[in-house]
Amino acid sequence: MTAAYAGRVLPAATAFDWSQVDVTVPRWALPPGIEMAGFSARGPISGDIDVVAHPSLTLLVDLSEDRCIDYSVDGAVRRGSVVMGLLPGDVRASGWRGECLQIRLSPVVATIVGAAPADIAGAVVPLSDLWGPEAVRFEERLRAAPSWDDRFRVATDALGSRLDRHRGVDEQVAHAWGLIIGAGGLARVDRLAHAVSWSRKRLWAQFRAQLGITPKQAAQLVRFDRAAHLLAAGHGPAAAAAEGGYADQSHLHREVKAFTGATPTAVARAPWLAIDDVAWPSHRPVE
Numbered sequence: 001m002t003a004a005y006a007g008r009v010l011p012a013a014t015a016f017d018w019s020q021v022d023v024t025v026p027r028w029a030l031p032p033g034i035e036m037a038g039f040s041a042r043g044p045i046s047g048d049i050d051v052v053a054h055p056s057l058t059l060l061v062d063l064s065e066d067r068c069i070d071y072s073v074d075g076a077v078r079r080g081s082v083v084m085g086l087l088p089g090d091v092r093a094s095g096w097r098g099e100c101l102q103i104r105l106s107p108v109v110a111t112i113v114g115a116a117p118a119d120i121a122g123a124v125v126p127l128s129d130l131w132g133p134e135a136v137r138f139e140e141r142l143r144a145a146p147s148w149d150d151r152f153r154v155a156t157d158a159l160g161s162r163l164d165r166h167r168g169v170d171e172q173v174a175h176a177w178g179l180i181i182g183a184g185g186l187a188r189v190d191r192l193a194h195a196v197s198w199s200r201k202r203l204w205a206q207f208r209a210q211l212g213i214t215p216k217q218a219a220q221l222v223r224f225d226r227a228a229h230l231l232a233a234g235h236g237p238a239a240a241a242a243e244g245g246y247a248d249q250s251h252l253h254r255e256v257k258a259f260t261g262a263t264p265t266a267v268a269r270a271p272w273l274a275i276d277d278v279a280w281p282s283h284r285p286v287e
Contacts, residue, residue, distance in 0.1 A: 175196050
């Protein structure tokens with residue numbers, strides 16, 4: 001089980017025991033902008049998972065027999081399979097047992113969930129609200145698949161067919177997003193605008209209209225993701241701030257606090273980050 005702003009997890013009130021969870025990843029290359037990981041709990045898992053920032057949208061497919069995963073979203077409760085947009089707010093998952101498929105989607109291909117990223121930014125939406133009866137059929141096919149390899153192929157086929165039906169974001173917005181990712185969140189907005197031959201004002205407006213966040217927010221999110229990995233790898237806050245492109249340690253502290261409500265020290269101990277390289281390896285094998 002995992003999460004996202006779509007995907008980073010911090011210690012909750014009750015510690016989440018990842019030692020009781022098996023993680024499986026695809027053994028072949030996936031389509032650009034799509035990543036997957038399967039999570040299998042060996043028994044009921046106590047503890048909650050706080051959902052915080054990651055630069056992707058997240059589709060969480062609850063494969064437990066009784067759809068037992070609950071999401072507390074700003075005081076409201078969702079259950080079962082959900083789609084989490086960028087900046088979903090105060091979200092905590094609990095009650096997990098059984099299996100779960102997590103799919104991370106780059107915002108530039110995320111229209112395959114049936115909504116534009118801007119339409120679900122700041123939201124956690126039941127998958128059935130977006131896919132209708134197709135969501136039930138998708139879950140049933142995944143449950144019937146005999147292995148995680150088969151599940152990954154089912155999911156890839158389903159997303160691929162939807163990719164053909166849903167228009168993505170403008171080429172210029174996709175290019176600007178790629179430049180922000182490639183620069184680790186350090187690309188300046190005026191340079192992004194020049195790179196896509198748009199004015200700064202037009203880039204800002206189109207980026208926000210299509211992705212639901214501004215270029216500045218996107219850069220902050222990507223920087224935070226980089227800093228979280230540095231902290232989890234054992235770098236101190238000062239070193240993580242310097243390597244992550246923050247002005248100083250105080251700047252890092254403010255942004256980590258804004259994204260997570262926690263301190264950099266707490267982020268460094270986040271249990272999900274301890275297995276992040278297992279669930280989301282930097283280099284996938286090529287089929």
